[in-house]
Amino acid sequence: MARQMTGAKMVLQALKDHDVDTVFGYPGGAVLPIYDEIFQQNDIRHILVRHEQAAIHMAEGYARSTGKPGVALVTSGPGATNAVTGLTDALMDSIPLIVFSGQVATFMVGTDGFQEADTVGITRPCTKHNWLVKDTEKLAETIHQAFHIATSGRPGPVLIDLPKDVQFATGTYREAKAARVDHYQPQVKGDIEAITRLVELMETAERPVFYTGGGVINSGPGASQLLRELVDGTGFPITSTLMGLGAYPASGKSWLGMLGMHGLYEANLAMHGCDLMINLGARFDDRITGRTSDFSPKSTKVHVDIDASSINKIIHVDLPIIGDIGHVLEDALKIWKARGRKTNAAAVAKWWAKIDTWKKVNCLAYTGSEKTIKPQYALERLEALTKDRDRYITTEVGQHQMWAAQYLGFEDPNRWMTSGGLGTMGYGFPASIGVQIAHPDSLVINVAGEASWLMNMQEMGTATQFRTPVKQFILNNERLGMVRQWQELLHGERYSSSWSESLPDFVKLAESFGWKGMIVSDPADLDDAIMEMINHDGPVLFDCLVEKHENCFPMIPSGKPHNEMLLSADAEAFKGGGALV
Amino acid sequence: MSALKIKKGASSHSVYDLRDSHSQVESSHTLAVIVDNEAGALARVIGLFSGRGYNIDSLTVAEVDHKGHLSRITVVTRGTESVIDQIKAQLGRIVPVHEVKDLTVEGTPVERELALLKVAGTGDKRVEALRLADIFRANVVDSTLESFVFEITGPSAKIDAFADLMRPLGLMEVARTGVAALSRGV
Known part of the structure; x- marks a missing residue:
């Protein structure tokens, strides 16, 4: 039904029509009409952030943990430019977001008005699509299209730039089903002939491996279910990228762990030595492939992706299948079952025997300590004490992120939120608030490094104001750990600007915002402290003082192939054929 | 850090040095890109070429279907076959792009x-x-x-x-x- 209303009201109406319950934002002159409408309704909750970048990361956390699009609202000029990092992050990791930005009035555009910026120009390369709406009559349809584009095909962030006069003016509101979305209809069904060929390859493969990515998560929980059925049915080993953790359970019998630069030894060697690689919704990122010319040299490669531009971008594949992972898996399972559920079981058993020898290397082994908390130990204890709970994990970016991926286990999709493609330090804390807003009764932990965490620490106020009991688990090594590691390994131990100087007293900082602050430095106290953190009904800043110069292993030095990966400091002994401690 | 067998300070191990050195022959392709005639459509296409480091030898654009609000962008570009494929796929996922035709593979245009x-x-x-x-x-x-x-x-x-x-x-x-x-x- 078409109704007359102001542009500002249309925004709220459209959000309601798309079942949006939460908007993350920050007001300013150019979005005041929308804030006025927010004030006069109770259906949509507005979360006031302390910086617009955090609004986008919160919306990302909300989106990743729910599977629904996240919504953010920022003002013109600096509000929009502050959103750019978050938008780029969401684009790289294919997270559906709808971001509204205010803009100066249409008659002011181009005059360098107060808080004017060319927002659509600036955000064009960091959104899936964006619009400058100059006519209130077109606003409703634009918002409906925005939801369609953000959530269909390969998901991504979209931005709608709204001049202030368009918000004030009255126009016709048309409902979502009246919106024209015909020409953007990405292909979701895979080619049946190609899928049949995939099944044939699966039937004869001697050394197969599933290599899964964020596309499985984005395809929805159904895709993860189908993946589990196919993996468990075939008995093929499976590894995943950082983005895909949780699609197949970490406790599953075919699970090899994460692959890539800091992936597990068995996962990377399986990738290197396989004869059939089945890539489901991953994109051959450079952190996965290492040196591309030596990447999995003897395998037939199958790549299933909803985005045609991901095919043959980095690695040439033998069998591309364009489509939604869930749809393709459904068809593949159907065909595989219809053809008699065949695999080359004897060869696959031999393959597993080989993989088991790699597993015995125990690549995540590290030298423990009774005096200092090893970061790996801290995460092992965190895992042991939280894994059976209704738990969501976010991370910042760096060593702690890789250790979290290695030492924490994820049983379900949408439980793990991390900045993969862009590697945005400062992502995890606001993302954890976004997750907690969506799941108020769950345990939400941000595994952080102190340096990343400081990048968006202003959101402490947001957490307090909206009573989100997020747990900030900071592995504090007083270093920019990953930078320091690279400087140690590759830049002659010249530690240029890679230490955290002048850190705050995190306990006092926490208390000043009404949080609980904790500091732990003795491994013997760790378990009790973690339990105290979990049981505290409110946000906790957990300052875990860890070993300062611990390196993150295994590691494929950049530009090296998978089979030249390094294991802790004993890598040399291993390469010589010796036993690993 | 002798365990690494990497010369200290060696920059040749940079992660940025991953490109395949076996580059094939470059050829010229003429692409016709049918887009919605809307603000920013041309900027998206040009931005794609500059942002991803593709070549533009020639580019023309004009509305060709007034009723359907469609414009035709003709781009002459150069690259190896895999780069040309990548350009076409990247163009194809721009939302206002309706169709990408490679006139060169369809025969000499x-x-x-x-x-x-x-x-x-x-x-x-x-x-x-x-x-x-x-x-x-x-x-x-x-x-x-x-x-x-x-x-x-x-x-x-x-x-x-x-x-x-x-x-x-x-x-x-x-x-x-x-x-x-x-x-x-x-």
């Missing part, structure tokens, strides 16, 4: 370009310029006692050749439209 050339001179040079214009079937669209403006259409190579001949005869300025192209047959 009909390609035409229009150019205006201002040639100044008197005496023999002026006569020679006019004679060559006649040979190239260029039209005189403006003339003064000291100058001509020639209009010429044809494949880019023909225009290049004509401009080269005009240079010693007093070529002052060239304006070219870029290539418009259609595939042959139906």
